[in-house]
Amino acid sequence: MGLIEAQxxxxxxxxxxxxxxxxxxIEQGQMVTIIGPNGGGKTxxxxxxxxxxxxxxxxLLIKGKKPxxxxxxxxxxxxFSLFDPHFPITVYDVVLMGRLSRPFGFYSKxxxxxxxxxxxxxxxxxxxxxxxxELSGGQRQRVLIARALVGQPEILLLDEPTANVDAxxxxxxxxxxxxxxxxxxxxxxxxxxxxxxxxxSRIFCINRSLAEHPARGMDTGTAADSLYGTAVRAVRHDVxxxxxxxxxxxxxxxxx
Amino acid sequence: xxxxxxxxxSNTMPFIRYAFLAGLLASAAFGIVGSLVVVKRIxxxxxxxSHAALGGIGGALYLQYHFGWAWxxxxxxxxxxxxxxxxxxxxxxLRFKQREDTIIGIIWAVGMATGLLFLxxxxxxxxxxxxxxxxxxxxxxxxxxxIVLLDLVVLVVTVLFYNHFVAVSFDExxxxxxxxxxxxxxxxxxILTAVTVVLMTTLVGIVMVIALLTIPAAVAGLMTRQLKFxxxxxxxxxxxxxxxxxxxxxxxxxPSGAVIILLASASYLSLLAGKxxxxxxxxxxxx
Numbered sequence: 001m002g003l004i005e006a007q008x009x010x011x012x013x014x015x016x017x018x019x020x021x022x023x024x025x026i027e028q029g030q031m032v033t034i035i036g037p038n039g040g041g042k043t044x045x046x047x048x049x050x051x052x053x054x055x056x057x058x059x060l061l062i063k064g065k066k067p068x069x070x071x072x073x074x075x076x077x078x079x080f081s082l083f084d085p086h087f088p089i090t091v092y093d094v095v096l097m098g099r100l101s102r103p104f105g106f107y108s109k110x111x112x113x114x115x116x117x118x119x120x121x122x123x124x125x126x127x128x129x130x131x132x133x134e135l136s137g138g139q140r141q142r143v144l145i146a147r148a149l150v151g152q153p154e155i156l157l158l159d160e161p162t163a164n165v166d167a168x169x170x171x172x173x174x175x176x177x178x179x180x181x182x183x184x185x186x187x188x189x190x191x192x193x194x195x196x197x198x199x200x201s202r203i204f205c206i207n208r209s210l211a212e213h214p215a216r217g218m219d220t221g222t223a224a225d226s227l228y229g230t231a232v233r234a235v236r237h238d239v240x241x242x243x244x245x246x247x248x249x250x251x252x253x254x255x256x
Numbered sequence: 257x258x259x260x261x262x263x264x265x266s267n268t269m270p271f272i273r274y275a276f277l278a279g280l281l282a283s284a285a286f287g288i289v290g291s292l293v294v295v296k297r298i299x300x301x302x303x304x305x306s307h308a309a310l311g312g313i314g315g316a317l318y319l320q321y322h323f324g325w326a327w328x329x330x331x332x333x334x335x336x337x338x339x340x341x342x343x344x345x346x347x348x349x350l351r352f353k354q355r356e357d358t359i360i361g362i363i364w365a366v367g368m369a370t371g372l373l374f375l376x377x378x379x380x381x382x383x384x385x386x387x388x389x390x391x392x393x394x395x396x397x398x399x400x401x402x403i404v405l406l407d408l409v410v411l412v413v414t415v416l417f418y419n420h421f422v423a424v425s426f427d428e429x430x431x432x433x434x435x436x437x438x439x440x441x442x443x444x445x446x447i448l449t450a451v452t453v454v455l456m457t458t459l460v461g462i463v464m465v466i467a468l469l470t471i472p473a474a475v476a477g478l479m480t481r482q483l484k485f486x487x488x489x490x491x492x493x494x495x496x497x498x499x500x501x502x503x504x505x506x507x508x509x510x511p512s513g514a515v516i517i518l519l520a521s522a523s524y525l526s527l528l529a530g531k532x533x534x535x536x537x538x539x540x541x542x543x
Contacts, residue, residue, distance in 0.1 A: 050433050076433045087295060087426050088483050097423045100434045104416045131481040151434070 001064060003028045003155070003185055004049060008058035011044055018044050021058070022210045028154075031177075031186045031199065036206035042189045045206055046157055049187060050076055062155070072101075075148030075184075077158040080140045085133055091143050092128040095119060098150035118150040122176060138169030145176065155185045162192040174199070260503040272506065274400065275392045279498025279516075281403040282456060282468070285410045287491025289452045290473035292414070292445060295483060296425040299470045301345055301446060304360045305338045306453045306462045308367030310387055312337025313458065314374030321378045334454045341367065342450035346443040389513045390461020392502070399459055406455050413448055414487075421445060422483060464513045468494055471520040478527050497523070 002025035009022040018041045026032055034042045047053040048060050051067030062070040075098075095118055099111035119125045122142040127135065132143065141161050148156055158177075162170045170192065177186060178199045188200075203213040264273050293299050316333025319325050341363050348359045375384055414421070423431040424441045432438050456465045476490035501516030508515070 047429075050429075052429055052432060071433050071435050074433060076430055078427065078429055083427065084295075084297070086477075088477060088481050088486055089422065089426060090482055093422070093482070094426070097419075097426065097430065098434070100419060100423050100431065100436060103437075104420065107419065133481075147430070 002026050003030075004060070004062050004187070005064075006058070006060045009048065009055050009060050010057035011041070011048060011053065012056050017208065019048075019206070020209050022206075024204065024210060024212070026185065026187070026202075028185055029181075030201045031181045032188070032202045032204060033200040034187065034189045034204045034206055035191060038191075040207040042206045043159055045204075046159055046187065046189050050074060050157060072151070073154040075151060075153030075156045077141075077144045077148045077156065077161060079160045079163055080137070080144055081164050087133065089132050090128070091124065091130050091132055091135065092119075094132050094143050095147045095150055098147040114150045114152070115146075118146040121149060121180075122146045136169075137165045138172065141165060141169075141173060142176070145180075149180070153184065155187065156180060158186070158188045158190075160190055161188065162190060260506050263506065271393050271395070272502070274395045274397070275512065276499060276502055277400055278392060278395045278403060278459065279502060280495050281400060281407060282460070283472070283491045283494035283498060284407045285403070285452050286456070286468045286494045287472060287476070287489075288410050288414050288487045289449055290469040290494070291476065291483060291487045291490050292421060292425070293449055293469055294473040294477060295486070296421075296445065298446070298449065299466070300357070300360055301342075302449050302453050302469055303466055304345065304364040304367070305341050305446075305450045306457050306465050307364045307371075308341035309334040309338045309454045309457045310371030310384075310462065311367040311369075311374070312371075312454075313387060314371035314378070318374040318378045321380065331455070331458045334458050335451070337367065338450040338454040338457075339447065342443075342446045346439070346446050349442060349446075350439050386461070387457070388462050389511070390457070390459060390464055392460050392464070392498075392512050392516075395459055402455060403459070406452060410448065410452060413444070417441065417444065418484070461513060464517060467517040467520055468497070471517075471524050472497060475520075475524050475527055478524075478531055493523075 004024075004026040006022050006024050009019060010017070011019040022045065034045060036042045044053065048055055049062070049067055051069075051071055060067060062073070067074075092115060095115045096107055096111065098118070099107055099114060116125070116128075119128055122145055124139065124142055124146065127139065127143075132140065135143065145156075145158075145161075148158075156177075161173055161177075165173065177188070180186065181199070205211045205213055263269055264276055293302050312333035312335070313330040314333075315337070316328045316330045319328045319333075344363065345356070345360060348356050352359075371387070372384060420431075420436060420441050423434070423436065424438050424445075428438050428442075431441075453465055453469070456468070460468075472494035473486065473490040475493045476486045480486045480489050497520040498516055501519045502512050504510075504519065505512035505515040
């Protein structure tokens with residue numbers, strides 16, 4: 001059995017069906033990129049895996065259990081653009097939040113040690129005392145990854161990590177995730193083609209229902225163009241849809 | 257100014273000394289709870305709760321008069337109605353988030369309306385204005401003890417749950433994935449706000465409570481970059497505003513509450529403007 005298993009998963013907000021009959025199985029150590037148009041349900045799928053939303057029908061299990069019971073093995077990296085940009089907090093304290101577990105009280109010595117380690121992993125030790133609000137987009141994203149890592153997760157779940165981040169930083173992030181993928185299973189929601197083409201092991205295209213596109217393993221060379229063909233075109237098509245709305249409905253991402 | 261200091265230590269007008277002490281003591285609770293309210297952006301909730309308290313005050317006075325229930329005190333009524341308001345808001349926040357601002361607006365208005373209705377049907381001289389602006393000059397010794405108790409409660413709860421309040425305020429979904437019962441901490445925060453607001457409303461009035469909860473914290477927010485420093489700075493700022501306002505109101509012979517509020521808001525606005533100007537100048541130098 002896979003690490004994450006979805007069986008006939010449905011989700012709707014009231015009458016609005018967002019996800020329909022999703023079935024998949026993700027093995028340990030895989031890197032799954034979830035792409036699809038805005039409003040297609042990719043973030044919803046991530047929230048279901050995190051146990052923050054409950055399926056209307058069907059099930060999604062992590063190691064055979066409900067996600068709510070498995071949250072301690074999950075590292076969640078939300079979209080930072082949703083945060084209050086003026087919240088008075090330091091980088092160090094943001095990361096420390098990832099060690100929160102007791103119902104009240106303080107952090108332990110082990111918690112502080114883990115923070116230093118996580119900051120070293122993402123290469124931000126020298127910024128530990130800086131206010132979170134003063135960092136660049138790429139730096140904030142790495143802080144949030146450190147916060148997810150500090151709880152020693154087995155699965156890392158990221159929501160649009162390259163939103164509001166310029167391309168060179170996206171490259172940097174890519175490298176970091178490639179490194180983390182050696183130990184962790186990664187689930188990543190994005191509309192960014194660079195992430196898809198590079199090192200992902202599987203591509204899920206979500207537009208209410210799921211279609212999986214072929215992707216090469218981590219050790220792919222540059223000659224993979226023919227194999228990437230479908231996936232890359234599909235993503236470009238999505239970007240198109242967001243900016244110009246309904247231009248070309250013929251793409252491998254449409255599969256109702 | 258020296259007149260004011262002399263008055264504080266003489267026994268001719270003890271009420272000024274009490275008002276001064278009340279201002280200093282209340283600043284601790286205002287600074288801590290105010291900082292939480294400002295970073296969580298729930299000052300609107302504090303407003304609704306303080307107005308709901310008026311409903312409880314009016315109800316208590318009505319019951320006292322018509323049924324002779326002496327044990328139903330205005331402060332008791334205020335606490336019951338504020339906790340009720342806080343409970344409703346927490347529940348709505350949990351279940352029907354998108355309706356929250358509507359519900360808050362309704363509670364705000366209904367609290368005022370029922371309060372006024374009860375007061376109108378309660379003979380005797382009760383001036384609704386005194387509940388709006390309060391009167392810091394009628395504070396007695398027993399009230400000071402109450403404020404100290406409030407400070408203790410606020411301090412203990414905040415120290416125990418500080419990390420959790422930060423997590424829930426900064427990023428609620430993440431806190432949930434960490435296994436935190438975020439609804440509990442949100443509710444606790446609202447109840448802590450309600451208790452502070454209510455107690456202070458009966459002492460210094462609704463308008464002053466909102467002013468002292470938000471303005472010192474906003475000033476501290478401009479000067480600090482961490483919540484744990486923002487709280488003490490807000491408390492100190494609040495002390496400066498209340499004692500400075502009292503001194504000015506004594507010197508000019510004008511209502512103390514209004515002077516305190518105007519002093520606080522003028523300070524905030526000038527600090528904000530100063531910060532903007534400095535920011536512009538720095539940017540100008542860089543380019």
